[in-house]
Amino acid sequence: MHLPRHRCCTLAATFALALLAACTTVQRRNPIATWVPSANFDQRHAVIIVLHYTQQHSVEESLSTLRGENSTGPVSAHYLIGKDGRIFQLVPDGARAWHAGNGRWGTITDLNSASIGIELDNDGASDFAEPQVESLLRLLDDLTTRLMIPKTQVIGHADMAPSRKQDPGPRFPWSRLAAAGYGLWPRGELGEPPAGFDPWLALSAIGYALDDRPAAVRAYREHYRGDRATALDAQDLRILANLAAQRAKRPTQ
Ligand SMILES: [Zn+2]
Numbered sequence: 001m002h003l004p005r006h007r008c009c010t011l012a013a014t015f016a017l018a019l020l021a022a023c024t025t026v027q028r029r030n031p032i033a034t035w036v037p038s039a040n041f042d043q044r045h046a047v048i049i050v051l052h053y054t055q056q057h058s059v060e061e062s063l064s065t066l067r068g069e070n071s072t073g074p075v076s077a078h079y080l081i082g083k084d085g086r087i088f089q090l091v092p093d094g095a096r097a098w099h100a101g102n103g104r105w106g107t108i109t110d111l112n113s114a115s116i117g118i119e120l121d122n123d124g125a126s127d128f129a130e131p132q133v134e135s136l137l138r139l140l141d142d143l144t145t146r147l148m149i150p151k152t153q154v155i156g157h158a159d160m161a162p163s164r165k166q167d168p169g170p171r172f173p174w175s176r177l178a179a180a181g182y183g184l185w186p187r188g189e190l191g192e193p194p195a196g197f198d199p200w201l202a203l204s205a206i207g208y209a210l211d212d213r214p215a216a217v218r219a220y221r222e223h224y225r226g227d228r229a230t231a232l233d234a235q236d237l238r239i240l241a242n243l244a245a246q247r248a249k250r251p252t253q
Pocket of ligand 1: 051052157167
């Protein structure tokens with residue numbers, strides 16, 4: 001069949017791109033094992049959700065950043081939520097987006113592989129818009145139900161990378177999420193911690209890495225007290241004891 005020249009070129013380019021895509025999606029086989037393929041598999045599911053603010057000025061600017069090359073290298077996230085509540089998906093749930101970078105949460109050392117990343121259009125200094133929070137709650141309901149991610153496994157970028165990151169920041173409404181059942185949050189009466197209580201063990205049990213203790217405390221304070229203090233007070237010990245006790249009872253929920 002004759003095709004106009006430009007159409008041929010388009011088809012050839014499409015074919016080449018399809019071949020390239022096929023090559024890049026083939027899993028590399030382990031040379032130390034004999035390959036005996038099975039058809040009985042599907043995509044892995046994320047086990048945790050990481051929340052971010054974009055620290056940019058518009059959702060259009062962030063869509064460009066999350067889909068482009070960028071001077072500091074490509075970045076992405078699975079979802080971006082605008083101030084008006086619009087939810088954009090940029091990467092499939094089963095694929096590894098590039099939003100978390102270096103860091104650790106509990107025993108998870110590669111957060112990009114283990115997580116769904118959600119960016120919130122916010123300049124880092126303003127309150128989060130109500131339609132945006134409502135859409136986030138709707139998306140969290142969808143993800144935790146459909147992908148079976150435990151509802152408490154919702155953290156901030158700063159929680160897993162306290163030395164490098166500050167988002168989603170002290171203005172993020174963690175208590176609002178907790179009221180809907182998302183994230184780890186103090187429950188019931190805050191009693192005095194037991195004798196010999198070690199707040200560092202508690203922070204570690206919750207998930208914080210302690211390589212940089214002042215940064216870990218700042219991330220914790222940002223999340224649970226809404227400030228960026230780097231020292232723990234008596235109320236922190238009560239909160240940490242409460243959170244650690246919840247973690248000990250339900251480590252994966
Ligand atoms: Zn971030």
